[in-house]
Every structure is written in C-alpha cells, then in structure tokens.
C-alpha cells in the first residue's frame with residue numbers, strides 16, 4: 282500500500298519549534314483526520330509537508346521516497362497536492378483555465394482527460410467553466426480549489442480546513458465528493474474544524490496539542506466515544 286509517512290517531523294516557525302517531532306501515516310484510499318485546538322500545529326504540519334515551511338527536521342516520505350525539504354513544486358511532482366486554508370484560485374482567469382493550468386503538471390496527452398475527470402466529480406463547475414474564478418461564490422471557489430488540487434491526479438491530498446467559512450449546505454456537498462476522491466485511491470489528510478465532518482469521513486484520527494500527538498485512534502472509536510477527542514484536545518506535554 283502507498284503511504285505518506287511523517288516520522289519525527291519538526292517544524293520551526295518564528296525561531297521556535299511549533300511541531301515537536303510527530304509521527305503520522307496517511308494510507309492511500311483513506312481519509313486521515315488531523316484535529317486539534319487553535320494553535321495546536323495543524324497548519325504548520327501541512328506547511329512542513331508541502332515544502333512551504335522549510336525550517337523542518339525529521340522525515341516525510343511518499344512510498345518510501347524522502348520529500349522533506351523539497352521545494353513545493355517538487356513535493357507536488359512527488360504526488361502530494363495541498364489545499365491551503367482559504368481559497369486559492371486564480372480569480373482573473375476562467376474556471377476552465379484554472380483547471381487547465383493545474384493539469385499542466387501532467388504529461389500533455391493526459392491533461393484534458395484529467396480536467397474532464399474533475400468536472401465529472403463537480404458537474405457544477407462545468408456550467409461555470411467560462412466565468413472568471415473570482416466571480417464565483419465562496420463555496421464554488423472552494424470546490425474549484427479542490428478540483429484544481431485533483432486535476433494533476435495526486436496520490437495524496439492535504440487539505441487545511443475544507444469547510445472554513447462555508448455554509449452547511451456547501452459542506453454537505455463537498456463531503457461526498459471528498460469521499461469519492463478517497464475511494465478512487467487518493468490518500469487524504471484532512472484538517473477540519475467541524476469534528477463531526479472529520480469523523481464522518483475519516484478512517485483514522487490524529488489529534489495534536491501544542492505540537493505533539495496526543496491521540497491516535499480509529500474514527501469509529503471516536504464516533505462512539507467523542508469524550509476521548511475532547512480530552513485529547515486539552516492534553517499537554
């Protein structure tokens with residue numbers, strides 16, 4: 282099985298360690314949720330994995346190949362796509378062009394097929410294809426951000442706050458799409474403020490508190506015992 286593995290990952294920001302050597306495994310075809318209170322180190326972990334924060338130590342591997350310390354575009358080429366907090370689309374160009382640009386990472390014969398695949402996953406985007414991405418609603422832009430992350434057929438998708446600022450109806454639309462993405466074989470690492478959404482989608486859950494892992498458990502266990510999750514948020518080293 283292909284895995285994205287973090288071993289002893291440390292991330293330094295502003296001159297101090299904010300992630301203190303964590304271990305985490307994301308399996309292909311599964312959603313792994315990364316939860317924790319504000320400031321726990323979730324986004325810093327994502328930045329460290331994506332190569333967007335370079336002051337890191339420890340190891341990050343994709344199927345055994347080390348990727349820690351690589352520049353973001355090389356991490357992307359290694360098969361790890363990241364969707365960062367907030368909407369990251371090119372607002373001045375069309376929805377279709379956003380998708381075409383994202384697919385440029387693929388060899389040219391595969392590009393149009395990959396764009397068609399993501400449009401099949403999000404048919405709503407097809408009707409908006411010619412609109413400037415900046416004119417889309419927040420939820421539509423988040424859908425496009427997810428679609429662009431998928432357009433280059435990543436093996437792993439790291440999502441920092443899928444539903445931040447979105448209406449519940451929009452979140453309800455994104456949940457089955459993300460489930461379908463995982464079922465297609467992509468390994469998803471999901472940071473999600475709504476723990477209910479995270480527990481619904483995830484197979485496994487890792488909780489961070491103050492830059493350390495305080496709980497690792499199957500999502501099914503936490504669905505049955507949500508109090509374990511609350512306790513893990515509060516644990517300190």
Ligand SMILES: Nc1ncnc2c1ncn2[C@@H]1O[C@H](COP(=O)(O)OP(=O)(O)OP(=O)(O)O)[C@@H](O)[C@H]1O
Pocket residue numbers: 294295296299317318319320321322323324325326
């Ligand atoms: N640019 C920065 N420079 C220095 N320290 C930072 C920076 N951004 C965040 N931090 C610190 O890093 C620690 C972890 O923050 P991080 O944003 O990774 O947490 P988080 O779990 O993603 O929180 P949230 O849910 O609020 O986004 C916090 O103590 C925070 O103050």
